Amino acid sequence: MELIFGAVTGLIFGVLLQKSEVLRFDRQVGFLLLEDATIIKFMFSAIVVGAIGMYLAEGYGLIEFQIKPATLVPVALGGLIFGLGWALAGFCPGTALGALGEGRVHALFAILGMLVGAGTYAETRHLLKWKFLKLYNFGTVTLPQFAKINHWLVIAALAAIALILFFMIEKKK
Numbered sequence: 001m002e003l004i005f006g007a008v009t010g011l012i013f014g015v016l017l018q019k020s021e022v023l024r025f026d027r028q029v030g031f032l033l034l035e036d037a038t039i040i041k042f043m044f045s046a047i048v049v050g051a052i053g054m055y056l057a058e059g060y061g062l063i064e065f066q067i068k069p070a071t072l073v074p075v076a077l078g079g080l081i082f083g084l085g086w087a088l089a090g091f092c093p094g095t096a097l098g099a100l101g102e103g104r105v106h107a108l109f110a111i112l113g114m115l116v117g118a119g120t121y122a123e124t125r126h127l128l129k130w131k132f133l134k135l136y137n138f139g140t141v142t143l144p145q146f147a148k149i150n151h152w153l154v155i156a157a158l159a160a161i162a163l164i165l166f167f168m169i170e171k172k173k
Contacts, residue, residue: 016042018101022095023095025090028095040169047158051151055155067140067142068140070146072135073135074135085114091110
């Protein structure tokens, strides 16, 4: 059942990526140059809707969260590598697969780069298990747990920030 649920939600996400035009190269470059807000609006919307969906599914017992340790330095380094790869390839993982689905064969190079990067990390991860990976380790904690507030308040705050951001973006146009 979990695989079917994942496949259906992945398919819906792919359709939304295509319909919102975030698969277009000019949208990707425009976002990276801070000239086009389409992707930031899509991402923020996905975060809020995803958070609501995940906590509802968890509340009804459909899923169980498996929280990874919140280690600041590895996450920041991973984010930097992710952003650099995105800037070089012009695709993030979701948009690369979506672009390939649209028939843009050049997305294969981005996908290949992602697979090589993931494989390299998987094969060398054991070499990285030194103090560097444990710097600023907050343990297996979520943002609401860390802040000691209800998760729905965090989601409401994210939704409010998104709405304010969207309003400011549209007003600036």
